[in-house]
Each structure stands twice: as C-alpha cells, then as structure tokens.
Amino acid sequence: MKFPNFASVCTTLLLGATATLFVSNSAIAAEKIVLKYGPFAQSVKISDLENFVKTGEKTPTLATILRISKQDADTLRGLMSLEIGVNIVTLDRVLNSKVGENALIEIGKSLRTRSRAESHKALRGAVILSAADNNKLSLLEVLQKYPTSEIDVEVGNIGNTVEKLKGLSGNLQNLLNTK
Numbered sequence: 001m002k003f004p005n006f007a008s009v010c011t012t013l014l015l016g017a018t019a020t021l022f023v024s025n026s027a028i029a030a031e032k033i034v035l036k037y038g039p040f041a042q043s044v045k046i047s048d049l050e051n052f053v054k055t056g057e058k059t060p061t062l063a064t065i066l067r068i069s070k071q072d073a074d075t076l077r078g079l080m081s082l083e084i085g086v087n088i089v090t091l092d093r094v095l096n097s098k099v100g101e102n103a104l105i106e107i108g109k110s111l112r113t114r115s116r117a118e119s120h121k122a123l124r125g126a127v128i129l130s131a132a133d134n135n136k137l138s139l140l141e142v143l144q145k146y147p148t149s150e151i152d153v154e155v156g157n158i159g160n161t162v163e164k165l166k167g168l169s170g171n172l173q174n175l176l177n178t179k
Contacts, residue, residue, distance in 0.1 A: 020105040030146040034114075035065070035153045046144060053080045053140055081135040091131055095124050114150045122147050 034043045048059045056077060057068065066073055094100040101120065108119030127146035130137050143151060 005127050030143055030151050031149050033143065033151045033153060037154075049080065049143070050140065053077050076144075080140045081138055083138045085136055088128070088131050088135055091137075092128060095127065112152050112154065112155050113148050114152055116152075 009084070020031075030046055032043045032045050033049075034041055042065060044059070044061055046064065048062055052058055052062055052073075056073065058073065066076065095104060104120035104123050108123050111123060112119035113122050122144075123146070126142045126146040127137065129147075130141040
C-alpha cells in the first residue's frame with residue numbers, strides 16, 4: 001500500500017482540526033471540540049460540523065471561528081471530508097509500532113482528551129474505528145469516532161507537533177509500504 005507524504009496527512013489532520021477550530025460530533029464518541037489558545041476556548045458541536053461539511057451551512061459559532069481563524073470555508077469542507085484509503089491491518093500494525101506510537105503521542109499533544117490522559121490511545125482508537133468500516137480515513141470521521149465526549153485542540157502546540165511529525169514521516173512511510 002502506498003501512502004504518499006504522511007507528514008502532509010498528519011498536518012492536514014492537525015490543521016483541519018485547528019482550522020475547524022472547534023469541531024464536534026456525536027455517536028459513540030465526541031459531541032464537541034474545544035479549541036484552546038491561551039485563556040481562549042471555544043466549542044463547536046460535531047453535528048454542526050457534519051452539517052457544514054455536507055451542506056456548507058455554517059452556524060453563527062462556526063462562522064465566527066472561520067472568520068477569526070481566517071480559514072476558507074470551502075477549503076475546510078474539503079479537508080474535513082477528504083478520504084484517504086488505508087489497509088486496516090497495516091494501519092493497525094503501524095499505529096502499534098514504536099514509530100506509530102510516537103506519532104500518536106505527538107498528535108495527542110495537540111488533539112487530546114479533556115483530562116489529558118491517554119490522548120494517544122484515544123486517537124489510535126478513533127483512527128482505527130474510522131478506517132474499520134470502509135478502509136478509509138477522513139478527519140471528520142476520526143473526530144466522530146473519538147472515544148470521549150469532548151476533544152480539546154491545543155492550537156499553540158500544532159506547529160511543534162507538525163515539525164516533529166515531519167521527522168517521523170519517513171519511518172512511517174516505510175512501515176506503511178511494508179506488508
């Protein structure tokens with residue numbers, strides 16, 4: 001399986017989560033996303049984000065978030081719905097490898113559980129659940145499958161996380177291409 005440019009996918013996941021600046025979802029998992037930057041925190045229901053991705057309709061909160069973050073609504077909709085094909089068995093092996101674990105820990109510093117505990121495990125679960133039914137990943141589905149009622153996005157950590165993931169991307173690429 002070829003997975004070109006893992007760093008850009010991770011970047012997309014992180015920036016998409018940040019760009020959405022407060023996404024949320026329901027189901028077995030998250031109902032809202034809380035974007036945090038210093039003392040500032042704002043939340044968005046995942047159901048509102050789902051509706052936005054499907055129809056382009058923005059709630060007042062989402063419209064404000066898009067305006068403040070200077071994100072293009074159509075670009076965000078595209079990022080949120082972009083699907084990446086993966087082999088679930090290979091994905092599971094990679095996420096449970098040392099390199100995969102390190103990537104999850106790095107992403108978990110920016111996209112984390114409310115309690116800050118076991119964020120990388122919650123993220124692993126969401127990624128696996130997202131890919132399990134159709135061998136595809138999307139940011140929206142990962143957020144929907146996140147196994148806590150809230151997801152905190154630490155905006156200030158995103159840049160450092162992306163830089164660290166770039167260093168890991170070569171190792172992850174090799175693991176994903178190995179059967």
